[in-house]
Amino acid sequence: METLTSLLTAIPITIGGIFITWMGWRGGQGKLKRNTLMGVRNPTTLQSDAAWEAAHRAVAKPTMIGGIGATISGVIAAFIPIETGYIVVLVGAGWILAWVAGSLGIGTRAAEKAAAAEA
Template sequence: MDEAMVFALALEVGAAVLVTWLTWRAANGSLARNDLAGVRTRITMSSDAAWRIGHRAALRPTIISGTITAAWCLTSIGLAPLRNPVSVLVAAGVLVGGALLSIPVAHRAIRRASLES
């Protein structure tokens, strides 16, 4: 059981790194609009500019949730009492929560940019 929890927590760290890296790539323009990765909503997919603006805004909450997720997982791996399914669920909740919070942040930034132009 202990090895399975370490494996699950390590997967969560990998997911946090991957989500953060993909958001960073979309924010700096090296990840184009696509159907697989990034904040893919009607608003963010409406143009290349909207894609970049939205991901630039989404980068901060993504970095925060990714960092918290990775720190929680590494702490849980290091402390035997925290190596349990609840820790894995907490990590997943933080990462998914950060992704969900980044959507309205991205939309607000796109709307603000469209009002300014």
């Protein structure tokens, strides 16, 4: 039962980390098209494709660092005792939050520059 609990704790953070890493990579390659579901979505980034792409290229690296850290924490949590696993998952969640949320200002500034260049 403890193994199942460990996996149920570790799997979501691992999948989320992989998804965020993939999204950061796609954005950095200019392959994450403007949408209302995922990515840096604010009035500045949504105003044009150029602003959207500039923001996502700017935040690609920190987004991928956050995603990789969360993925690693999930994998580690799957193989350690559940009491410690919870802490590792929380650290992974904090890690991804810090990197992704911390890069939003960078993305917004890049989008503003791109929008100004278009005007």
